[in-house]
Amino acid sequence: MHQLLTAINEQSWTARRVDTVKADERALDQFLKAVERRALRMADMATGNREEALDLVQDAMFGFVRHYAAKPSAEWAPLFYRVLDSRLNDWHRRRQVRSRWMSFFSSAPADDEMDPVAQAPDLQEPGPLARVAGNEIGQALEAALVRLPLRQRQAFLLRMWEGLDVAATAVAMRCSEGSVKTHLSRALAHLRRDLEAHYE
Amino acid sequence: MNNENDSAWLTQATTALDESARDLDAATLSRLNRARQAALQQKRSRRLSWMLPAGLASACAMVLAIGVWHGAVREPELPTLPNAELAHSVNWSNGADDLEMVANEDNIELYQDLDFYAWLDTQNQEHDG
CATH class of the missing domain: 1.10.10.10 (Winged helix-like DNA-binding domain superfamily/Winged helix DNA-binding domain)
Structure with a gap:
């Protein structure tokens, strides 16, 4: 009888756990919805390229959910922007490395697509x-x-x-x-x- | 513009930033929505990887517990004799008689002296014969 009660308790614990997980997921969805637009605008300004910015925000969402979703929701905002900041720094680092390689091979005719100047945000164009x-x-x-x-x-x-x-x-x-x-x-x-x- | 006037232009600047974030085009919003759903789906997949075994383990524990409990409340089966003929010779349905025999103190003494009564019966038969 004791074993039966234990098993029933275990089943109800699992049901409660599923409810909690669903509530957590709703809270996480709401949080991401609240920050995604600002995050995109930050990435826009950092990259000057909407597609690159969208990819970076998506990467940041994945990284945040993977590493920090279990943290208390009060800590989510700084942690999400921490991931985004890390992605932006990585993007800039890669871009600098690419620029160095381009300057190293500057004697060779550069492809327009690889030209860092061509890829830099145009300050004259209204964003x-x-x-x-x-x-x-x-x-x-x-x-x-x-x-x-x-x-x-x-x-x-x-x-x-x-x-x-x-x-x-x-x-x-x-x-x-x-x-x-x-x-x-x-x-x-x-x-x-x-x-x-x-x-x- | 000096440090004291910061709040005025900062308010205008943040308002402009808010508007730029609010008025994103539909294609961009759709991409953001897909990115968010993909991130949440990743979380679901990771959760399923432990919830499925946990659910199966719970179900197995439940079945096992029911089985053990059901077995515990059933009446114990009477022992079976290997030889059918021998089994036929023993009347297991006389359990009530055995109980009555054990319960009565006088009957126990009677059954303990069965050999004596059997000998006495033999003597009586010889005497009659």
Whole structure:
């Protein structure tokens, strides 16, 4: 009889576990839905290429779900951006290596598709931000953000746009809180200088 | 524009960023949706890899427990004799008589002296003969 009760308890535990897992999955879906657009815009600005940005966001989602989905939901945002930041850094590293190889073989005629200059984001072309804003300010802001170094841009976007605090931004960027403050301060100084004419 | 005026232009900047994220085209939103579903599917697949054996183990444990419990409450079977003829000679249905015999203290003494009564019976028959 005891064995029967044990087996019944085990069955009900499994049922409860399935319910919990479904609730977790719903919460995870909601979280990813909430961050995916901002993540894409961050990747847009980092790569200047929508397709590359979509691939990076998808990679970030996979990495986040694989490594951090079991963490408490309060920790998800910095951890998701940590994965995205890692993917963006990898992308830039690969791009730099490719640029070095291209400069090494600079005597050879380069294919347009492999030309890093051709692949660099065009600062004159109005990006999504400029198109949405539909005015000079939007275009200036887009261009100023694209011009920022990656770490400064990430610090600005995570702190000022995503609303993470300094500690969470440090987790996302895998650096100290002091570094976050330094990156943010420099980013704000650059943006102030670049946008001064538009916001006065 | 100075540090004190940051909040004004920062508000405008974040509003513009919000709008750019909100007004993504349908194709991009579809790609994002597919990426999200693929990530969640990956999680489901990883979960199934342990839930299936766990479910099977639970079902097996349940069946085993029912089997053991069912066996425990059944009446024990009477021992069978290997020889059919011998089995026929023994009347197992007399269990109630045996119980009555054991329960009565006088009967036990009677059965303990069965040999004596058998000898006495023989003597009586010889005497009658």
